[in-house]
Amino acid sequence: MYPAERVATNLRKGVLEWCALAVIRDGDVYGRDLARRLTELGLLASEGALYPLLSRLRESGWVDTHWVESASGPPRRYYRLTPAGVDAVARFEETWRAFSASVDEALHPGGPR
Amino acid sequence: MNEPSTTDPRVRAYLDAVRRSLSGADPVHADAIVADLEAHVAEAVDDEASAGRPADVDAILRALGEPDAIAAAARGPEAASTRDAPRPRGFLDTRGGGILTVVVLTIGGAIVPVLGWVAGLILLWNSHCWRVRDKLVATFATPVVLFVSLVAVWLFRVAERSTADCGPGCLDSPLIPAPFDVLWTVVLTAVVVMPVVVAIWLLATLREPAPEA
Numbered sequence: 001m002y003p004a005e006r007v008a009t010n011l012r013k014g015v016l017e018w019c020a021l022a023v024i025r026d027g028d029v030y031g032r033d034l035a036r037r038l039t040e041l042g043l044l045a046s047e048g049a050l051y052p053l054l055s056r057l058r059e060s061g062w063v064d065t066h067w068v069e070s071a072s073g074p075p076r077r078y079y080r081l082t083p084a085g086v087d088a089v090a091r092f093e094e095t096w097r098a099f100s101a102s103v104d105e106a107l108h109p110g111g112p113r
Numbered sequence: 114m115n116e117p118s119t120t121d122p123r124v125r126a127y128l129d130a131v132r133r134s135l136s137g138a139d140p141v142h143a144d145a146i147v148a149d150l151e152a153h154v155a156e157a158v159d160d161e162a163s164a165g166r167p168a169d170v171d172a173i174l175r176a177l178g179e180p181d182a183i184a185a186a187a188r189g190p191e192a193a194s195t196r197d198a199p200r201p202r203g204f205l206d207t208r209g210g211g212i213l214t215v216v217v218l219t220i221g222g223a224i225v226p227v228l229g230w231v232a233g234l235i236l237l238w239n240s241h242c243w244r245v246r247d248k249l250v251a252t253f254a255t256p257v258v259l260f261v262s263l264v265a266v267w268l269f270r271v272a273e274r275s276t277a278d279c280g281p282g283c284l285d286s287p288l289i290p291a292p293f294d295v296l297w298t299v300v301l302t303a304v305v306v307m308p309v310v311v312a313i314w315l316l317a318t319l320r321e322p323a324p325e326a
Binding site for chain 2: 030031032033035039045046047048049050051052053054055056058070071072073074076077
């Protein structure tokens, strides 16, 4: 039987951090907002699993955080890409396109990309 | 206005469970993750309040996922894909399978003495609905209570014999139960009451394995 869930889980694990960086590149986001967007994209199975990743991204220097006052609640921590993070996402895009093309070629040799 | 969401006992219990799951992680890293999760809950409550809806703390915690899944994510994608390779999920890993396990463990021994209980244990240890700690409690609670009680009865009998040796005119006290009665009480407690206690424990700690991140 085709292990659909396992395949999806492994693929998600491989791209989650890059997709998180890509979403942050589109504009500053706070943790829950980012978790929700990745969940809606089907890239995150549970929102809590994002936070270990964000912690690693902070340590890597690819994201920076700043606090923004909220009108009704506690201040929120917003995430923003550093120049190194912007560069990393751009490099990933190149890697992904090449990888995706290779998979397409393997699935449909000589077919349209 | 925002409720004091992160002081909610359910939130505290969840964060404590995450901290326990992260016990093998770097403490600074673990502190950062727990603080982020706490902030996430506060943001969620704030978002709901801004939308004019009451916050559903249980739903917020459910969306965060199982503490073990967060700990697996903390070990990183490489570790998560090898050490936590997805396992096949069978009926035993569902809530229904968990309840069946509890039923067999509780009344299996009454239907087929000993073997029924052993069958319940086999189901229990093949299920992913409980942590190892919970399984250990469920496995050893009854035998340990039985053993300790029998030792207590034995000590009681030894003490009684020494009382009987107190000499002529030394009578049995009507207030002290006969050893046979005590023995039966102990056995009944271990065989009838303990499985019920264990069943309550297992139902309270039952959890469906979360999908992987």
